[in-house]
Amino acid sequence: MSTFSAPKGTYDLIPPGSADFLAVREAISAPLRRAGYGYVETPGFEQVELFARGVGASTDIVTKEMYTLTTKGGDELALRPEGTASVLRAALQANLHRGALPVKLWYSGSYYRYERPQAGRYRHFSQVGAEALGAEDPALDAELVILAADAYRSLGLRDVRLLLNSLGDAECRPVYRAALQEFLRGLDLDEETRARVEINPLRVLDDKREAVQRQLAGAPLMRDHLCEACKGYHEQVRDLLTAADVAFEDDPRLVRGLDYYTRTTFEFVHDGLGAQSAVGGGGRYDGLSEMIGGPALPSVGWALGVDRTVLALRAEGVTPELPAHTEVFAVPAGEEARRTLFGLLTVLRRSGVAADFAYGGKGMKNGMKSANRSGARLALVLGERDLAEGVVQVKDLASGEQEAVPLASAVERVRAKLS
Ligand code: ATP
Ligand code: MG
Numbered sequence: 001m002s003t004f005s006a007p008k009g010t011y012d013l014i015p016p017g018s019a020d021f022l023a024v025r026e027a028i029s030a031p032l033r034r035a036g037y038g039y040v041e042t043p044g045f046e047q048v049e050l051f052a053r054g055v056g057a058s059t060d061i062v063t064k065e066m067y068t069l070t071t072k073g074g075d076e077l078a079l080r081p082e083g084t085a086s087v088l089r090a091a092l093q094a095n096l097h098r099g100a101l102p103v104k105l106w107y108s109g110s111y112y113r114y115e116r117p118q119a120g121r122y123r124h125f126s127q128v129g130a131e132a133l134g135a136e137d138p139a140l141d142a143e144l145v146i147l148a149a150d151a152y153r154s155l156g157l158r159d160v161r162l163l164l165n166s167l168g169d170a171e172c173r174p175v176y177r178a179a180l181q182e183f184l185r186g187l188d189l190d191e192e193t194r195a196r197v198e199i200n201p202l203r204v205l206d207d208k209r210e211a212v213q214r215q216l217a218g219a220p221l222m223r224d225h226l227c228e229a230c231k232g233y234h235e236q237v238r239d240l241l242t243a244a245d246v247a248f249e250d251d252p253r254l255v256r257g258l259d260y261y262t263r264t265t266f267e268f269v270h271d272g273l274g275a276q277s278a279v280g281g282g283g284r285y286d287g288l289s290e291m292i293g294g295p296a297l298p299s300v301g302w303a304l305g306v307d308r309t310v311l312a313l314r315a316e317g318v319t320p321e322l323p324a325h326t327e328v329f330a331v332p333a334g335e336e337a338r339r340t341l342f343g344l345l346t347v348l349r350r351s352g353v354a355a356d357f358a359y360g361g362k363g364m365k366n367g368m369k370s371a372n373r374s375g376a377r378l379a380l381v382l383g384e385r386d387l388a389e390g391v392v393q394v395k396d397l398a399s400g401e402q403e404a405v406p407l408a409s410a411v412e413r414v415r416a417k418l419s
Contacts, residue, residue: 009115009123020310021126023320025108028128028151028304035147037106037130042086044110045069048076054085054292056258058199065113079112083129083303084285085292091133092294101134102299108306120276120308129282131301133289138233141264141284141300142240148268148280148302149246155309156318160279163251163267164241166234167202168226169286173262176225177201187215202255208275221252230263237264260287264300270308272315279312280304327418328355329376329397331367333383340407341382344392347411353418372397378417380410 006012013021033039048068055061067079080086087105096103108128115121130147132140145162152160168176184197184204193212196204205216226234241248248266256265265283273279282302289297313320330345332338341357348355356374358367364383371379381393381402391404394414405413 007123009117011122019322019325020313020320021306023322024155024306024309024313025126025128027155027320028148028306028309029106029108031147031150031154032106032130035104035143037104037132040087040090040105040107041109042080042083042090042107045077045079046086046089048078050085050089050292051078051081054088054288055082056200058196059203059258061113065115067112067114080109081111081113083107083109083111083127084131084288084301087129087131087301088133088289088294088297088299089292091131092289092292092297097134097289097295097297102137102140103133104130105133106130118276120273120311122307126306127303128306129301129303131299133299134297136286136298138236138264139240141237142244144282144300144302145237145241145248145264145266146244146246148282148304151304152268152279152309155313155320157270157309157312157316159271159316160312161269161271162246162248163254163269164238164248165251165254165265166222166226166230166263167256167261167265167283168222168230169262172225172227172230173222173259176220176222179220179225180205183219189215200258205253205255216253222255223250223252233263256283260285260291262286262298266302268304270312270315273308273311276308278305279308326354326356326374326376328353328378328380328414329358329371329374330355330380330382331358331364331371333364333367333381334387337382337384337387340387341380341392344380344382344407344410348414351411351415353411353414378414380414 051066052062061081066081069077071077087107091097091103091105106129110124111127112124114123117123130144132144149162167173181197181201184201193204193207205219207213254265254267261283263284267281268279269277270279271277280302284300286298288299289295328348330341332341345355345357358370368379376397379395379397381395386392390407392407392410393402394405394417395402
């Protein structure tokens, strides 16, 4: 062990477990790519002000969880705590919103939050996200939810539940907000929560403490205050999900705290994860663009947590389809055989075969041990006598069967055996 270890709240992805992370990123992004979402990548840090405005100055993320820094040049930056504000900033900066709408984008990367580390909650974590900018259409909300549900399904996860709600819009939400505030002001709450009632009352519904939840039993609900337009919109989203065979549960308490979140809101939860049950979430954010200085741009998106999705796979005992692992392992004996076999390995790899080699000048016995440990299906063994005869031994590692194949046709033969 070295003197150093990964910082608190972080961990390294190491083989073989790291393959699960690749598989999850691939499974989440594949449906998006098929649905016309283009890849976007933004810097790991942005101006603090972007997140203060884009995530919300009163949110836990901004007040407690952001890693901020002042550069030598005096800029106030923050490591990105989430993706939406940056992606919207990038789209506006590139004038994508002046072209065909909606602009559909997906991203994948690392995010940073100064949180209390625990299972499923880290200071450095990984998300795959999707945003559809510039259209208000229930089919677009439904599309995103369906794509996320399909991603979980393709991974083989069975115990993911989808919670769904509508947060109303600029017409009906203010009336509800006032009613909720009046209710909350009558409760026995600590000072910090009372302050939140004034700035961000919907967030109080999300308070995880038992003592608070108990008092919220009779709180007014948004669904009883939705205007006709919001009711109709939400009905359409629900119908489209049902038609697509995506099961959901109405959760009238599901909220996002800020005024620019509107209408559709949803969360994917997994019951095998303990307290950190949310594997992903998202919703419509029709007012966000204006908050960061852009034009009106009604949008919807989600972010799915890669770390928690991997934990969910492990909780269910599901092994995702892994990207190609070693199929062929090459073991030479002698210097000239080594050079020849290394050449063959390179040609095999270039032809698309996943192949590895007994490096480090090990003897035949140790080389075969490595071959067996690699999980390869075939070993290529080349000794001095094979070399003299112009053949290579192709050994099936499961059956032990071995065949001498002319070097000139080895690539073809190996590929045929693997297919
Ligand atoms: P939570 O309520 O668990 O704090 P959140 O509402 O802060 O989640 P979002 O900002 O909606 O989460 O992020 C989307 C997803 O990213 C979450 O559903 C979760 O899977 C993942 N995520 C968020 N914070 C962390 C973290 N600190 N460590 C690991 N994954 C995280
Ligand atoms: Mg959080």
